Amino acid sequence: MSKHISKRTMRHVALCGGLVSSVALPFTAFAQNDxxxxxxxxxxxxxxxxxxxxxxxxxxxxxxxxKATTDLGLAISSETRxxxxxxxxxxxxxxxxxxxxxxxxxxxxxxNVRLSxxxxxxxxAITVSAFASxxxxxxxxxxxxxxxxxxxxxxxxxxxxxxxxxxxxxxxTLRDDxxxxxxxxxxxxDYRYNDLPDISTLTDFTYVQLSTGARFDxxxxxxxxxxxxxxxxxxxxxxxxxxxxxxxxxxxTQPNGQITLDLATTKAxxxxxxxxxxxxxxxxxxxxxxxxxxxxxxxxxxxxxxxEAALKHTFGDESPFGTLTASADRRLTRxxxxxxxxxxxxxxxxxxxxxxxxxxxxxxxxxxxxxxxTGDTVDFSQAALAxxxxxxxxxxxxxxxxxxxxxxxDDAATDTTTLSLGISxxxxxxx
Numbered sequence: 209m210s211k212h213i214s215k216r217t218m219r220h221v222a223l224c225g226g227l228v229s230s231v232a233l234p235f236t237a238f239a240q241n242d243x244x245x246x247x248x249x250x251x252x253x254x255x256x257x258x259x260x261x262x263x264x265x266x267x268x269x270x271x272x273x274x275k276a277t278t279d280l281g282l283a284i285s286s287e288t289r290x291x292x293x294x295x296x297x298x299x300x301x302x303x304x305x306x307x308x309x310x311x312x313x314x315x316x317x318x319x320n321v322r323l324s325x326x327x328x329x330x331x332x333a334i335t336v337s338a339f340a341s342x343x344x345x346x347x348x349x350x351x352x353x354x355x356x357x358x359x360x361x362x363x364x365x366x367x368x369x370x371x372x373x374x375x376x377x378x379x380x381t382l383r384d385d386x387x388x389x390x391x392x393x394x395x396x397x398d399y400r401y402n403d404l405p406d407i408s409t410l411t412d413f414t415y416v417q418l419s420t421g422a423r424f425d426x427x428x429x430x431x432x433x434x435x436x437x438x439x440x441x442x443x444x445x446x447x448x449x450x451x452x453x454x455x456x457x458x459x460x461t462q463p464n465g466q467i468t469l470d471l472a473t474t475k476a477x478x479x480x481x482x483x484x485x486x487x488x489x490x491x492x493x494x495x496x497x498x499x500x501x502x503x504x505x506x507x508x509x510x511x512x513x514x515x516e517a518a519l520k521h522t523f524g525d526e527s528p529f530g531t532l533t534a535s536a537d538r539r540l541t542r543x544x545x546x547x548x549x550x551x552x553x554x555x556x557x558x559x560x561x562x563x564x565x566x567x568x569x570x571x572x573x574x575x576x577x578x579x580x581x582t583g584d585t586v587d588f589s590q591a592a593l594a595x596x597x598x599x600x601x602x603x604x605x606x607x608x609x610x611x612x613x614x615x616x617x618d619d620a621a622t623d624t625t626t627l628s629l630g631i632s633x634x635x636x637x638x639x
Contacts, residue, residue: 500516532557571590
């Protein structure tokens with residue numbers, strides 16, 4: 209019965225997405241006639257990559273892989289005062305020679321497409337986005353703490369195979385100009401794996417969430433929020449799990465930021481999580497900062513301290529430094545998976561102008577994922593250094609080195625070193 213509900217929900221989501229797109233496209237055709245504009249960008253890049261993998265004996269990609277890749281990207285955006293439509297398509301073709309190839313092999317690599325639409329009215333707004341991609345897992349970057357970590361990041365290895373992912377998000381807000389407002393949202397996240405080795409623990413899964421919320425402006429500086437949600441997780445080879453969630457929060461606006469209080473709980477098959485947190489954010493002239501502390505109770509009744517901190521500082525025009533970002537996060541997560549994990553992450557990144565046409569980018573990160581029930585951990589660490597050089601206003605050259613380590617508690621570590629060299633150009637068409 210649960211699987212039937214999940215499939216029916218997905219059909220409804222797909223139908224809603226098609227209807228929204230069919231309504232949005234005729235309006236955006238006239239975007240260049242209003243106060244916005246039309247922009248089409250064609251990106252062309254050539255990359256030469258050498259990757260060295262040193263992992264357990266069972267890792268088929270152990271050794272050095274050399275890859276030459278041609279990347280092609282197309283981005284289109286059309287915007288008016290009230291609407292915006294964006295489309296982004298990327299694909300590449302590579303020739304690779306390595307331990308898991310039979311001589312030099314050619315193949316399409318990591319295609320992805322993204323479509324998003326946003327419309328803002330006087331008292332409402334609608335946002336719709338869809339994303340689809342195919343990733344070669346033997347070359348996947350398993351750690352990117354500058355963005356939201358994907359649901360399967362702790363299980364990604366470089367043992368080969370591909371991952372197909374589809375993501376759909378839609379949100380509607382009503383009564384944005386009133387003291388009382390409503391919002392409705394739907395999210396679908398689908399992961400499918402192909403050509404995995406026998407030792408892989410990755411399994412297909414689909415996560416669907418429907419949610420609704422209410423906003424109460426108590427006074428000009430105090431806002432209360434209440435949200436309800438229902439989600440289904442359909443893991444390959446196991447039963448579909450349905451869960452209900454309630455989220456209540458309070459936001460206090462200060463002259464230089466906000467104070468937030470939040471209480472959330474989820475229930476799935478009789479088990480539940482409880483999260484309580486408080487946070488403070490600051491907005492200064494060149495700096496934004498935020499921090500928060502909380503506690504979370506897992507379905508095992510274990511209590512975990514949680515928290516987050518983030519900093520972004522933009523240096524002045526006279527400084528060779530560009531932007532400094534740093535973040536720290538510790539949370540109990542379950543979204544999209546049946547396993548519960550405590551995930552701790554740290555990251556830092558900065559840029560430095562070597563000359564008016566050359567710049568350097570440094571980033572580093574660390575993540576640990578710990579299974580609440582078994583106690584097994586997976587530790588990730590990564591550091592990257594990249595240099596870009598503007599050959600002229602149209603062409604840009606880049607070079608970089610990255611080191612990454614994946615160290616599970618139940619197996620040997622896999623260390624990867626990547627060297628890259630590339631050249632790229634973008635062609636713009638405006639109307």
